[in-house]
Amino acid sequence: MEKGKMNVHVNRIMVVLLPAIVLLMIMLGWGLGLFTHIEEEPDINEASDRIVIGVSQLGSESGWRTANTESVQRAFTKQNGYFMIFSNARQKQENQIKAIRNFISQRVDYIVLAPVVESGWETVLQEAKEAGIPVIVMDRSVSVEDESLYVTLVGTDSVEEGKKAGRWLEEHLKERRMADEDINIVVLKGTEGASAQIGRTVGFSMIAGEHDNWHILEQEYADFTIYKGKEVMAYFLEKYDDIDVVVSQNDDMTFGAIEAIRESGRTVGVGGDITIISFDAVYEALEMVAEGTINVDIECNPDQGEYISEVIRMLENGQEVEKRYYVEEDVYTMENVTQEVLDARIY
Ligand code: GYE
Secondary structure, eight states, X not given: OOHHHHHHHHHHHHHHHHHHHHHHHHHHHHHTTTTOOSOOOOOGGGGTTSEEEEEEEOOOOSHHHHHHHHHHHHHSOTTTTEEEEEEEOTTOHHHHHHHHHHHHHTTOSEEEEOOSSSSSOHHHHHHHHHTTOOEEEEESOOXXXXXXGSSEEEEOOHHHHHHHHHHHHHHHHHHTTOTTSOXXXXXXXXXXXXXXXXXXXXXXXXXXXXXXXXXXXXXXXXXXXXXXHHHHXXXXXXXXXXXXEEEESSHHHHHHHHHHHHHTTOOBSTTSSBEEEEEEOOHHHHHHHHTTSSSEEEEOOOOOHHHHHHHHHHHHTTOOOOSEXXXXXXXXXXXXXXXXXXXXXXX
C-alpha cells in the first residue's frame, strides 16, 4: 500500500476506535474508583424507620484505626436497623467539626465521635446538645468542663495502659536481676493532643517516676504512623548509642522503629539489644510477639461498635447509661500469645 493511502486508512480506524477507547478508559477508571474522590453521601430519605447515626472517625493512620472503623461498619448495618453516615476526618479536628455540623443539619438521631485531640470541642458539642442530638464519644476522650455535652464514652483506659507497660518493665527487669541497673528509655509518642497519647505517657511516667535508675532520655511525637515511627527512631539512634528500651505507643510506630533499629545494626526483642514495648496488639504485632521480636504488647481493643450499639439500645429504651465504658484489654508476651489467640484475632 502507498504511504499516503495507509495514513488515511489508519486515520479512519482511529476515528472509529478513539471514542471507544476513551469510553472504555472512563468506564475502567470508574470501576477502579478513580473518579470517586468525594465521599458518597447516602440518601437519608431511605432511612425512615432506621436509627440514623453520624460517625465522625478521626482518620485512618493505623491498623488499629482500620479495625475500629470496620467494627463500626459491622455494628451499624441496615440489617441491625441502622442508617450510618460515615465521615473520615483525615487527622484534622476542623474536618470533624464540619462533619458534626453536617450531621446536626441532617438531624441524625445519634452522633458518634472518635476525637483526634482532647480539647476544643465545647462549641460544636454545645450545638449538638441544643439540637437535642446525643453524642457518644468513641475510643479517645474529650476534655470538656461540662460533661453533659456528651452522653457517654465507649473507649479505652489509656492511663491504665501506660501503667501496665511500666509494671511489665518492672517485672521484666526483676526477673533478669537488672532491677537496680541503669535503664535508658526512649518514648515514641502518638499524636500530639490525643488522649490515647496523653494517657499512655502519663501512665508510664507514673511508674517510671518510682525508679531512680530508669532514665527517659527523650520522648517525641511520631503520630501513630509507621513512617514517623521509623523517622523518629532513626533520630533517637543517631543521638543515643545506649538505648535499652523503646516504649512505642502503638504497633504501627513499633513496626517503623524496628526497621530503623535493624538498619542501624542492632537487634530487638527477646534476647536482643533493645527491649520493645508496644501498644494495640493487632494481629501482625501479636505474631511478632510470638516470635520474640516485640517483648510485650499492651492490648487496646478497637472492637467498639457492638458496645456502642448496646449503649444506643439502652438509650432507645430510656435506660440510664454510665459516663464511661472501657473495653476489656490484656497484656501479651511470648508466654500467652498462643495459636488459639492468633486464630481468634479479627484485627
Ligand atoms: O492506639 C493507635 C491509633 O486512639 C487508642 O489510635 C487509639 C490509638 C491506637 O491510631 O494505633
